[in-house]
Amino acid sequence: MSSEVKVPTLGESVSEATIGQWLKQPGEAVAADEPIASLETDKVAIDVMAPQAGVMGEHIAKEGETVTVGALIATIEDGAGAAPAAKKADPSATAGQQAPASGSSAPAPSASEEPAAGASVLSPAVRRAVLEYGIDPSKVKGTGKDGRITKDDVLAAAQAKTAQAEPAGSAQAPAPAAAAERREERVRMTRLRQTVAKRLKSAQDTAALLTTFNDVDMTAVIAARNSYKDAFEKKHGIRLGFMSFFAKASVLALKDIPAANAYIEGDEIVYHDYVDISVAVSAPQGLVVPVVKDCDKLSFAGIEKSIAEFGKKAKDGTLTMEDMKGGTFTISNGGVFGSLMSTPIINPPQSAVLGLHRIEDRPVVRDGQVVVRPMMYIALSYDHRLIDGREAVTALKIIKEAIEDPTRLLIDL
Missing domain, CATH: 3.30.559.10 (Chloramphenicol acetyltransferase-like domain)
Structure with a gap:
């Protein structure tokens, strides 16, 4: 039996949002009231909570897609290993987990290697910092409420990572400078940035x-x-x-x-x-x-x-x-x-x-x-x-x- 995940009420005069990020992938264990997706509205980012414990089902709405209040965006299936820490190392145990790289084995982590209880519950700001600095959240000790990771925790981990890399790099001879590369990157504007742009331009056009x-x-x-x-x-x-x-x-x-x-x-x-x-x-x-x-x-x-x-x-x-x-x-x-x-x-x-x-x-x-x-x-x-x-x-x-x-x-x- 499955449970439907719908877009919650977003606030007065706000009828739609954008799927900013899926925090849980199909097949991953989900706890009740655990954040499973982040919605970007015109003003703030809002987490969508799991209505029940179970296993993450299908993502009906994709990241970047605009959804309205009450719209069905995912399902959660009943499952035995509902607690987030109860994931199995065997990739065949759940449908959405990826198999290890060819020629390698992935032994199950010991209890000491499991992430902290709050490591999987990341706020939008923390998620951005994790991606920006390339930090593995499972290796960061959270100092927030219930062991949750804060942005300061991620920044501290990034500084420690940089400090460790500097001594090793200083012992090596500097590599010859590579030919200058000219690159471009296209990044989709967040819904908030789009709204800010429209409102500021509207102020100039109207007032x-x-x-x-x-x-x-x-x-x-x-x-x-x-x-x-x-x-x-x-x-x-x-x-x-x-x-x-x-x-x-x-x-x-x-x-x-x-x-x-x-x-x-x-x-x-x-x-x-x-x-x-x-x-x-x-x-x-x-x-x-x-x-x-x-x-x-x-x-x-x-x-x-x-x-x-x-x-x-x-x-x-x-x-x-x-x-x-x-x-x-x-x-x-x-x-x-x-x-x-x-x-x-x-x-x-x-x-x-x-x-x-x-x-x-x-x-x-x-x-x-x-x-x-x-x-x-x-x-x-x-x-x-x-x-x-x-x-x-x-x-x-x-x-x-x-x-x-x-x-x-x-x-x-």
């Missing part, structure tokens, strides 16, 4: 984009952070970063300039009496923008905890559709990658995005004297159909003043 710039003296914020970071971390269990300051400063600006927290729908303007900030995060599969909800009500600690949690989820590839839902304004921090200045693109249907950049010491004039201060360029890109230049400049000026005098954040000024 009247304009960017205004300013610079911020980070002296006061840096001093406040240095003074309270230890006490903050001790009390709240999270580090005090700069993003919470900018989120709070943005709240002040959006309350004073409601158009920057609104969007156009048809011939109407939709205003919000709340502030949900999308925070642009670089993930292995591309740029994602999880949403920190109710930033106008959250404390500094609440904002920092939310951002840290999203950062970890993005790194591990475990962001959910709910994490990405909504958003009335976006903050993108290119400074962490060394960007000096940029013109960020709005995240539709939003009407404005704040771009942060690197902090560097620059000479500025204060009270008639040239002094060196830690300065940052900030940029506000906005939809000129909805936001006038005066409003955009004012919003960015409010953010600048709040960062240069953080007391404004406490007294709502």
